[in-house]
Amino acid sequence: MIFGLLNIHKPTGRSSRWVVNAVSRITGVDKIGHAGTLDPLATGVLLMALGPATRLIAYLQAGTKVYQAAIHLGVSTSTYDAEGEVLATAPVPDLAPGDLQHALARFVGDIEQHPPAYSALKVAGVAAYRKARRGQTVELPSRRVQIEQIELLSWHSPVLTISVTCAPGTYIRSLAFDLGQALGCGAHISGLVRTASGHFRLEDSVGLETLAAAAGAGDWQRFLLPPDQAVLDLTPVYLDEGRTQVLRHGNPVTAPTPPLLSSGRAYDPDGRLIALVTYDAKLQVWQPDRVFDAVG
Incomplete structure (x- = not known):
């Protein structure tokens, strides 16, 4: 019986569910779940639990997340990312790195955040993004989230790149939207990579092509991690x-x-x-x- 974890490097342009199905086809394991949805635009660490390890998903989800995000200022979209409809454009202010660091600092700590209407959160049992795609009004209540650290990595107007360390449930798309509102020009996510989830790191993840090649050679289980890696604390x-x-x-x-x-x-x-x-x-x-x- 297969009982373990996979640290998958999710490709861009695919949903987390699509990746689960792909891993199931590659490995031949029917019972697989993932720990923490990534948007289709996003890439990076997507943890998979196989077999009985699906009962450990809650522990995997509880780990601190680290993201690297590219934020495009001056353009607001319906989804808060590059896949959405452009709703508004505005001139980008003349900002120095210090101005951006000051603006970002207000989002560090325990903050109130409105999840995006285009999200997987359920509204009356239906995913919010499904309602939003139908043109229905979606109102999601704000909630407390915790952001431990935001580091400004680069600034080349109109795009800044940041690293965000945060608790589960934080929406980086909402952070980009809120930053754009604070700067008065609007903003959206143009690129997002989850670089860590708990103690699982991007540099240790395996791509689907590599996993498939190993499966073809009958050796994919060398990437299988022990299930207790989810509960080392x-x-x-x-x-x-x-x-x-x-x-x-x-x-x-x-x-x-x-x-x-x-x-x-x-x-x-x-x-x-x-x-x-x-x-x-x-x-x-x-x-x-x-x-x-x-x-x-």
């Missing part, structure tokens, strides 16, 4: 064969030493991830939360 719990079988049947196992963290990842004697567990301090046992099917 949890306490490791190493079990002997007896306790492994007890836990596999959904029963708690003893924990002689209280852990520092109450959430754990349990391993069988061969070092394979078999369950996510929670420590019960009163009973001094690890209670199973998610037990994975036997693999090997």
